[in-house]
Amino acid sequence: MQNRYHATILTLHQPSGNLEDLLAHDTWKAKEILYALDRIPRAIWGYEDIARVHIAMSGALLETLTSPDFQSQTYGYVKCGDLLWNLRNPAIDLLATGYYHPVFPLIPPADREEHILRWFGVARHIFDQQHFQGLWPPEMGFCMEMIPLLKKLGFRYVLVDSEQVIPLTPMSWHEIRYRPHIASFGGEEIIVVVRDRDLSNSQEAGMDPGWFIHEIHERTQHCNFPALVTTASDGDNGGWFRNTKWDSNFWGAFYRPLMRRIREDSAGFLPTFIHDYLDRFGAEGYVIVRTGAWNTGEHDGVGFIQWTGSQTQKDALNRTDEVSRDIHELRWEEGKKGWPDPETARLLEEAMWRLLKAETSCHFYWGEDWTPRVHADLDQATSLVEHIRKRLSER
Secondary structure, three states: OOOEEEEEEEEEOOOOOHHHHHHHHOHHHHHHHHHHHHHHHHHHOOOOOOOOEEEEEOHHHHHHHOOHHHHHHHOOOOOHHHHHHHOOOOOEEEOEOOOOOEOHHHOOHHHHHHHHHHHHHHHHHHHOOOOOOEEOOHHHOEOHHHHHHHHHOOOOEEEEEHHHEEEOOOOOHHHHHHOOEEEEEOOEEEEEEEEOHHHHHHHHHOOOHHHHHHHHHHHHOOOOOOEEEEEEEEOOOOHHHHOOOHHHOHHHHHHHHHHHHHHOOOOOOEEOOHHHHHHHHOOOOEEEEOOEOOOEOOEOOEOOHHHHOOHHHHHHHHHHHHHHHHHHHHHHHHHHOOOOOHHHHHHHHHHHHHHHHHOEOHHHHOOOOOHHHHHHHHHHHHHHHHHHHHHHHHO
């Protein structure tokens, strides 16, 4: 009986305006990214019976790809509408995520819900899908305090990094990594699906299908349960995914050859959707997930050093908290009154969008290089808040 399964996850994100800027000033790089996105569903064609790929696309990226102006600029390179339509492939499962790709534990709790709800709004429209079972937290930034919110929003499971999982139920090394578990907080429970950090690093950097098959066998050979090996990485960054030479990228050099081995029944495991695995085998054992992220370069994800390493980054995050508090307080007060002024409601909504955009993980990821973008968005949000307060004082 087959007792090894593999879940592939690719995360796709470009910050707001980035593709537009690249298209104007570094056209080839923009094309590489667009080709990498367009390649995903095309690479699966012909293998829909066995291929299983999870995709997490940020709302910011979806916003760009659905922009009529952007679509007209890229026509002749990639048909963005066709790209999005082709992602409705039955071999692709869409994971929910945050609209502007924030590191959830680093932003105010109220804003976490805003990011997810706004992602629901755009994804449900584009993909004609109402329910999403799994959440991909951007940068795998997760904290246990998120569990009640995720349950409220209807999620069945959330992805977490293997290095952040601490077992409460006694379990072995391979049980921790290759079996879904249950995490509990505030009286609510959710399934956590564990990303194998080592194999995910290889997925991101480049690997051979034969090597991968061997690694899965070696890592799961002592599993006396149906093992779920989950690998997750960016799907549109790095030369392995952006390389336009078919025999030198993820799809041509690895994934399709792997599917041929699967079809020949010589791989020793089967691709699976996470929800299909859970339907069949469920989750086992309780765990705590440490607050943290996935590994980034020299950082292991503990303490979010990539996003909080300097005082400038910390100051930008603190200002984000302050502006968020102001906006939510105004929304609360207007809500209690029944939203009597449509213009105030419109201005508050615009301020909220500016705030959420400021929380983009990329604004903090690059050290201090992009923190001015945080303040630019917050300046606009603050200006709107001041304008709203003036309107309210004059009523």
